[in-house]
Amino acid sequence: MTIESVTVGVCSLLNQLGSWFNYINWSATGTMISGLSTLVVAVLTVFLVRENRLLRKAGNSPRIVAHFEVHPDGNGGLNLALSNVGTGPALDVSFSFEYDDEDFKNYNIIVDYAQERPPMTMIAQGDKVSFLFAVGFQLFKPKDESISKQLRPFKVKVSWRASNCKQQISEIYSLDVSAYAGLPGMMAKPPLLKIADELCALNKKLASRAGAPLLDATTTEQGRRSVVKGASEDCE
Missing domain, CATH: 2.60.40 (Immunoglobulin-like)
Incomplete structure (x- = not known):
């Protein structure tokens, strides 16, 4: 294949492409591309709105x-x-x-x-x-x-x-x-409560305290504090 034949082939191809471009309705093509772009934007907007709605719902779903x-x-x-x-x-x-x-x-x-x-x-x-x-x-x-x-x-x-x-x-x-x-x-107490109890034990007034520990059972309707007996620490 000579350089002259390659040159002739390329020129022929360019001529054919030029003829094809001449037949294209660029106005209609531009309108179609613009329509497709609008459609793509609309689809993306719908997905974004849906995702935002799901995120808001997920962020406000108490249980x-x-x-x-x-x-x-x-x-x-x-x-x-x-x-x-x-x-x-x-x-x-x-x-x-x-x-x-x-x-x-x-x-x-x-x-x-x-x-x-x-x-x-x-x-x-x-x-x-x-x-x-x-x-x-x-x-x-x-x-x-x-x-x-x-x-x-x-x-x-x-x-x-x-x-x-x-x-x-x-x-x-x-x-x-x-x-x-x-x-x-x-029935074990948290460490801080154990420390508080040990400090209270230093008070001589509590040295003779006996019986089961008390739990607060006061309701909002009561005018004074109400307690109930808990489990004794030495009970089985």
Whole structure:
């Protein structure tokens, strides 16, 4: 193949391309490209709006969980807690018990489980409301063993709503005290409380104190402090 033949071939190809470009309607092509660009922008906008909506929803999705927790003072107290483990504040939080009345009356339960309460205004993200449910060992000491030998599992229904939603969300949690049966160290106090107790022991007025430790059971309706006996540290 000579240089002259290659040159002729290239010139022929350029002529054909020039003829093809002459047939192109550049006005229509520009309109089509502009339309495609608009469509692409619209699709991207829809995806961005959707993602932003999902992010806002994920950032405002509170969830209230009902669960037991050991009383921070130790001494065998068992609290019932409502914890917000979701994202965002939970508003209008309410709870109620679903229980066997005969079984509950068979134990020394401190909280008034039959009382109807208005909803709480808010439980912030990561916060909780915790209150004394009973002294743990008493839930395994029935008044009448023919009814039950330990408190049977019961349910707590919790309702709340997100700040940007009027619809209530409800969950039902099953709580079982048998999960705490036989666990050692349940009555142990946190280190700071142990130190406080040791400092109090230096006071001669407390040297003769005997009996089981006391747990605060005061309600908002009472005009004076109310306490209940916890588990004795030397009990088996």
